[in-house]
Structure formats: structure tokens, C-alpha cells
Amino acid sequence: MTQTVVSETVRRSPLFQGLTEEEIDGVLLNGQLYSLPRGSVLFRQGDAITYFYLIARGIIQLYRGTADGHEKTLDIVTVGQPFCESEVMNGYSHHRASATAVNDALIMKFPVFWLKETIKRHDKFALNLLCIISQQAHIAEVEAEHQARMSAAQLVACFFQWLCKLYDLDYHSFTLPYSKTLIASRLGMDLATFSRALGRLKNQHLSTSGAHVEIHDIERIGKYACDGCSFAENCPAHWSLKGKSGPAYLRNHITR
Amino acid sequence: MTQTVVSETVRRSPLFQGLTEEEIDGVLLNGQLYSLPRGSVLFRQGDAITYFYLIARGIIQLYRGTADGHEKTLDIVTVGQPFCESEVMNGYSHHRASATAVNDALIMKFPVFWLKETIKRHDKFALNLLCIISQQAHIAEVEAEHQARMSAAQLVACFFQWLCKLYDLDYHSFTLPYSKTLIASRLGMDLATFSRALGRLKNQHLSTSGAHVEIHDIERIGKYACDGCSFAENCPAHWSLKGKSGPAYLRNHITR
């Protein structure tokens, strides 16, 4: 991937929405590209926070090890998405999660102090950041509600719809962008439970074979996943799959 | 409660941290006090978002009704805490939750457009808001992880510690600030399950009778709650109970 393409994906990040090309140029001068081969660790929980990151290529897993030896994936971040921005802002000095490359990745990193300075200097940048973090907070709330209220199969159905939206996949027929083990960890369930949940979804017009998924009746899946979910159109799973709004994280910014 | 006392609690809100007294005065001119008798509804999910709020007295329950007729309490907010700030910021135009007064409450409300203006105008205010929302995002993440990984009894133990911190209670012996029904709903569990969880905690040096709680061995409870929890010192339940840092939501602001 050439330098040009990289900067294009980075430039489209919601973080820079509304900035002029020149402003973005100025910002990007402060970031450095960093190559991260598959499986390598970017930082571990407990490390000091020194950078904030933006993904130019690849997928990063954010996860946390628990005292009892388990591991929960907090998030799986993709091209154009920033991460660690909320860690930077909320006053902790050390990472509360670890980050590993799921596949060969390329990230752009910005020093923390630079971020804080930029916030003070650029209105728009600060507003974008507020937006992004607010949305994260909302999604996390949704997540907590789902965990408390929905069955494993519902969580999976919901997550698949979210995946389609995020990666711009055709829900009729798509391939999972990463392993089932990772998805199960992301959903906070056992791999065995995940596997069985897929079995149950066969009755709901969603079939899988290997990493390939087909949703035959999207209406039904939407209904099934979120009958126990209170989000209606605010639920990630419900964000209109037909809308052409592009990846979800690019939307919903403050308009004025 | 006199007007003076009200403004004092409001003034101590994390939102205004670092502002001069004059600046705060200026800000407060834009808010209007609003009395909310016990049980009355401030807004319902689906209503247009027109204000952002700050609690001067009392307790507000934020909850969401689900399609299947259930109800999940998202948050229970107390004196000095702002709410709806993230709803305002993330670009939705309608409330995704309903708000009801748990007891007689007094709130201060600020028009949404004023909030957005103020963010653009005052660095510090924007930074405070970023901080607060980041922390909310983090807490929500923690919450989701807890829901996925911890047993009902662990959730309860964790929540009690958080309560002590938030309301500045003596963990050796305190009274629950609101009903068990509300707490159960907040924790996303059935009231019956909550009740049984209390029974189990008796083996863990935590005893209850009515709304009165006694924690005999705080170390043990901390360990019990978060052996399945990965937060160590980042877990609300683990925020040192002996620290004199005051309510948790007042801490951790950006220092420069």
C-alpha cells in the first residue's frame, strides 16, 4: 500500500471531519507511521500512555487479561478508527488494556501532549473528539445492556449486523473478517457457546459454513436479535442496513 | 435547601473544575432551576433533546424500556453529576432513555445550544466535558465486561463498593441510598436474583438486614468481587476505599 493510499484512509477518519485539507496536512505532520506485523504487541495494560493511535491498515485487538487468567476482548478496531483517545483523555496515566495486531497492520501514532495541545487549539478537532468519545460511551452502554439482557444467539446476530455495517459487507453473503475465537472473546462468551449459538441461528434464516455467513432474512434476524433489545433505531444492530451512510463510525457528527 | 447551598453543590461539579468563580457565575446565569417531585418524569425516550442537566439535589433514574416490556436502569445519577451531556454531544436528536426522579429532586437545566456554544468558547469547559465523557465511556466498558464475566453476587459486591465511594459512606456499616428493586434493575438482574445474591454474600463477610449493609472484611469483598474482574486499581470496586479523594466522579481530571 502506497503512502498516498494510507494518507487517504487516515484523512477520511471522523477525527478530521470538517477540517480543511491544509489543516489535516498540518495535523498529519505530527504523526508517525508505524508498521505492526501480525501478532505483535503494540502496548500492554499497565504500560505508560505515550501515544494515541489511528489505524491506516489492518485490525487491532484491544483486550484485557483478568486476574483469573481469562481474557476479554474489549474492542476490535479497524481502518480509520482512532483508539486510546479516551484513555488519553480521562486522566489515567497507564493503559488499561493491551493491544495486538490481528493481521499485518499499519498505524499512525501521535504523542499524547500533541493531542492535548491540538484540542485546545482547534475547536473542530475538540468537537470531533467529543463526538467520537460520546458515541463510544453510548455504544458501551448498549453493550452492557445487551450483555445483561440478550441470549448468546441474540448477541451473535446483533454483532453480525454490526459487522456488515462496519465493514460494508453484503449481509446476504459475507465472510467473517476475523476468527470465531476472536469474535467469541469480543462477545464475552465461550467459544463453545458461540459455536452452539450459530447452530441455533440456523432456525432463524442465518446459515454459516466455516467463516462464510449467509443471512437469508434480514428482517427476521433484526427482530430476533433485538426483541430483547431496547434500541430500535439507536441499536447498532438496527442501523439501517440499506442506508448508504457508509461505516457507522463516520456518521452522526455534530452538524453545526 | 436554600439557593446558596444549591449553587454550592452545583459549583463543585466536575464540569466547572478549574474555572474561576466569575466564570462559573457567568455559566450559571444560563441555567434554570427546576423542581422535580418524587416520581415525576423529566423526559421520556424518544423526546427531543432540548436541555442538558445538572443535579442540585436528589437522585434521578435513567432507564430504558425494552420492546419485550422490560426495563433496564442505565444509571442512577446524584448531586453534582451532569447527565445527558453525552446524548447532546453524539449527534442524536432524541433521548434514548427516560428520566424519573427517585426522590424529590432539584435540577439545573441548560439549553443544548448554549452548551455547544460554551464548548467552543471555553477551552477548560470543553476539556472537562471530554474528561467526564471519557470516564463514562470507560465505566460503561467496565460495566459491559462485568456483565459478561461476573456472577450476580460479584456484581452486587462490586456495586456496593462503588456506592460507598460515590456517596462517601462508611463501608463497615451503611444504609442503601435507594430501593433494592432499583439496584437490581441497575445491575440488570431480577429482584429475586439480587435477593439471593445477598444471601450468598453472607459467606463473604458482608451481611444485610433490610436496607442496612455491613461489610466486615473489605479486603475479602474486594478480592471476591473482582477475582473475575480485570481492573485491579482501575475497577470502580477497587478505587481505594481509604483514599480521601471524595466522590469518584470528581477525580481524574486533566491536570494541565
Next chain:
DNA sequence: CGACACTTTGAAGACGATCAACGCCGGTGG
């Protein structure tokens, strides 16, 4: 072809939701 990572499946047990009955308390009305 063998090693290894990933996934599926089975059987056992723990846990939480649900339905239901009961006790407790405060308030209201006769």
C-alpha cells in the same frame, strides 16, 4: 505426513430467569 491452531460436539454442572406464594409494612378508608 505430521504438527498445530482452530472449531465442533458431547456430557455434566452451575447459575439466573420466571412463576408463584408468602410475609412485611405503610397508608387509606370504613
Next chain:
DNA sequence: CCACCGGCGTTGATCGTCTTCAAAGTGTCG
């Protein structure tokens, strides 16, 4: 003053779901 009622909390029985442990199956890559 007492009877009744409704909200709240506890407890029991039952049932479905999820985790865990374990074994077997699938795939890929050297």
C-alpha cells in the same frame, strides 16, 4: 381502631441457558 390494599422483599420450585472439561474433527502450512 381495624380491615384492606398495594408496594416491596424474601423464598421455593422449575426450567432453560451458559460454562467447563474433554474429546474428536477440520484445516493449513511446513
